[in-house]
Amino acid sequence: MAEEKMARIAREIYENVGGEKNVRKVIHCMTRVRMTIIDNSKVNMAGLKAIDGVMGIVEDETLQVVVGPGTVNKVAKKMVDMVGVKLGETFPNSEGLSFEEQTLANKAAAKAKYNKPSKLKSVLKSISNIFVPMIPAFVGTGLVAGISAVLSNMVLAGDLNAATWQQYIDIMNILKNALFAYLTIYVGINAANEFGATPTLGGVIGGVVMLNGMNPESPIKNIFTGQPLSAGQGGMLGVLLAVWLLSIIEKKLHEMVPESVDIIVTPTISLILIGLLEIFLIMPLAGFVSDNLIGGINGILNIGGAFSGFVLGIAFLPMVMLGLHQILGPIHLEMIAKTGQTNLLPILAMAGAGQVGAALAIWAKLRKDRTLVQNIKGALPVGILGVGEPLIYGVTLPMGRPFITACIGGGIGGAIIGFFGNVGAIAPGPSGVALISLIAHGKWLVYVLGLLGAYAGGFLATYFFGIPKDAKIKADNYGQEVQMETLQPTLRVVTTPAFEAATVYAPMSGTVKELSEVADEVFSSGMLGKGIAIEPSNGQINSPVDGIVTTVFPTKHAIGVTSDEGVEILIHIGMDTVALNGEGFESFVKQNERVKKGDLMLRVDLDKIKAAGLSAITPIVVTNSSAYKAISVAAKNKVDKGQVLLTIEP
Template sequence: MAEEKITRIAREIYENVGGPENVRKVIHCMTRVRMTIIDETKVDLAGLKAIKGVLGVIEDETLQVVIGPGTVNKVAQAMVDMVGVKLGEPFPDTSDSLDELMAKTKANAKEKYNKPSKFKAVLNTIAKIFVPLIPAFVGAGLIGGLASVLSNLVTAGTLDLATWGQIITVLKIIQGGIFSYLAIYVGLNSAQEFGATPALGGVIGAVSLLLGMDPNAPLKNVFNGTPLSAGQGGIIGVIFAVWLLAIFEKRLHKFVPESLDIIITPTLSLLVIGLAEIFLIMPVAGVISSSLVGAINFILSVGGGISGFVLGALFLPMVMFGLHQILTPIHLEMISKTGSTQLLPVLAMAGAGQVGAAIALWVRLRKDKEFVERVKGALPVGILGIGEPLIYGITLPLGRPFVTACIGGGIGGAVIGALGNAGAIAIGPSGVALLPLIADGKWWIYLCGLLGGYIGGFVATYFFGIPADAKMKADNYATVGPKEVVEPTLKVVEPVKFKTTTIKAPLSGKVVKLSKLNDQVFASGLMGKGVAIEPTNGEVCAPVTGTITSILPTKHAIGITSDEGVELLIHVGMDTVELKGVGFECFVNENEHVKAGDLLLKADLKKIKAAGFSATTPIVVTNTKEYSAVEVISSTEVTKGYPLITIKA
């Protein structure tokens, strides 16, 4: 039914503007479809206004049909799909064969767009958990990579420990701020994604570190009696445990009396899920680890390029599940007996495959500017041997590139195995940082392996690892122009009943009535009641506790639904969609739950005004009709976080 409504609105708009042949191009912003009309005499304004679902029509440089958030992007996309162009592209001459062209483009769309799957949903969830961590990955990773290079040079005797030792220690402390406690950060983000209490998710992440365990009396694996080790189960184990936490906590909320909920629910949740993590999730990973020891020893005994390929290809999946912990004693035993570990350089090729895959993604998806920025940040870290940003932020969320990256790692491992197994004199990070530790002058073998991994990962990913939907998004990115992307929230929020609720000011400044705005949509109240603020500061904070429902790629407008069900639109500036994101920085993601006062975005007011746009920011209750009254409290100056609007149920 939803699709029929969207198609109907799109077709009726065309019918009242003289058909697609009278339209030069279509774009849209947060609230309205904007059309460049060829012959304005063919436009039936009354007919447009009469369309069910259209809130209003504005005549300006472009003809603007007001539809509202959540629907406008779908209608605009349907309109261009009917013609066979992308948003923002000039329309072709369709006067002779419009029906034929529409049928063709509809068939093409069915072939191009893959149906949603559970696997893609899982990958999407992983991306939402790890993408917010990428800036920390990149910063700490580069610092850690530098520390690794210096440390390896000290181990190799090139640098003096007395001179460089303290500097290396300081750099490693900074690096450890995220990588040593990554499980906690993942627990927090996973809880936000799954709808659990973030603090409880962080605790569940910390449980996997076994911080309170006495090393002299370790907890035992209930399956085979071996000691549990910190991190056993890996990051994937943490995500799974927090997913269970979310299910368990939500069910407790339904049955525990409200007066006891704050005591009983968190206590039982941590106890039950913590026990399951320690005595089930981590031991299962331990059993897998133990069985892999024999397999690894067998692979090593085979030798040559075959063993190199298998080990290089399988190492990253082992890291994901925390199974790489079992390799440390093997490395140490090899160094003790032979003076070097021939296993470490081979396994390091897994990171080389990731680097090659990331470069291929950069080349193939270069039009997707946001994705390229992530790759550019993660690549230097990956080259230095810190693989988390590439794994969790780039290849794994896309699915197929992770597999082709593993193939690239296998190719790099095969190169080293075939050339004679270079060894490392100590355990250290991979990437180019490992070069100083390669024994017996065989650094050139290791370097050949790196190049093999880079090339293998690049070729496998470039030709076989690019997901169709990612390619389509990238191809559309550059030509779309200002485009709103609104996806249904993944979280089902049951509104809280209230008599009166308060909306706080999202920014500081002078209060302006909507009717005073030089924009008919907001001034007329088409989008709902509310108020505007002439800001003195560019920081925009959450006016309510709730869920982010929509964010424009241009970052100038954001939608948020409070836990009580109030739907708000914050639109920074007038016509600032034309800035295409310049001067805006967003700090939240769609479907993220935020608290009142949390920073949502920053706007550079000087850039906005220098470009000739007003920075006046409307705050509108878009579901105004559901309430008996929406009243503005402040009428002159307001400070961020102070009461701004009251709503009566």
């Protein structure tokens, strides 16, 4: 019977909006079906409002039909199933293929397009979210660093006068170091935002690897070797691991520590625990590997030839990711002191050239993805000049396979230089074309051949073997709105007992507002039921009753709870927060889970809501209000979580 009702509502909605062919796409939020209409003149508003089961209509950028929580996802699912597409996917039209043929094609495309993401994809997406926002800074400072490197190399080679140019080079180095000298701090802040930790604490954890404040006369020792720790050991991956652990510790402490002392206790304990772990385990582990890496590098160099060039060219970028490249500086200097040149640097420089080739292949293969192409356009110039971070962290690494094929390109370039042999640089410097002026004994042509080989190798390996299928599908469908996940709640039937009065307690602390003050007609008009709103002062949402969690929306911005007395309560955190797609929201309960009054159900980052320009005001609505004689607001002005908020008379 319920299934028939959902199908009827879906069918009647289509009948009153001009049919399926007048709808561009369908999505839904917690309470309403949202349709993108092609021709608004075909919509019968009176007919929509008259549908049994429709609570109201909101006309906005999309036509919103309010059917209530627990019903909305079923109706929306029926609507897209009737057409043969997924939620959020553009409806087929009459152009080209027939409606039925287009429907079948859409089904096949949707099946391939919306595969369940793997854990690896989730990790790579997180890395992308951390580093992509930094691309403008990488590009700007990277170009400055590249120009500085070219000028510095020309000064070292004697082509420019140091007295004239050195001050300008110093200024550019100051600008460059504003990012690269403190890169781990920026990464720590972004990683904390991504993992749900406090951003400033993430910055502190990122800064720990710099070892500022360590007593040089009594340095902290590597627990594996007994040697002093070196700044930078652990690299970016060490920072990411430490901040991820910070997010776990911080969340657990928020649950355990009383709110009155949470601001003092949680950050202090979190920093101490993660800081000790980072200094005494993560950094020493990286240091242990780097110390033993010298013997491996020397062994490979002794073998010589194309093989050693290939191995070193492939291995360099993974070394950078682990921060192990820090140990190479002394090796370069030792080689220069003994032989007048470092033969290692030109080979390792090929790794960056492989990234350039890979990026060009991605551009060619995924050129329809305009966002990705823009990132590549910004990162390529600095990559050619030898600054690889924008390409690594903004393009190849988040995609996974292109990072590997880029390393293969670096190996090919290294093999070319190793084959000719005795190609060295007279001073340490960046890679890419900026190193050409430092190549010793006029062998710059061999170095250029290596660069071209790495470009070509990275391009071909990536073009034919390095493009992930999901990235290709995304590019081919660029501009189409990604579907919203659906949730099919199996609402637990609760027998309403006789009661004299039921109580709904405040799920959060904050300022009490009338529903009429909410800037959304669905709530302010009482369309969904009677209740109250709270402007929250913190991001913890607790259960307002003893009962059952009936609905947790996939984006976690709304939750439904049914009390033991049968009172159905909807808590909707913020306005239009469905657009955040779950970012800043964390759920601690599942659908059909039993909760007690005061149990933590959700946590939300209020700063993230405000940063997105959205309101955090939270309606708490009794959606089955019509079943009760009266619903009274007990709280006034300010309310603390756990205080009486609403009283219900049967």
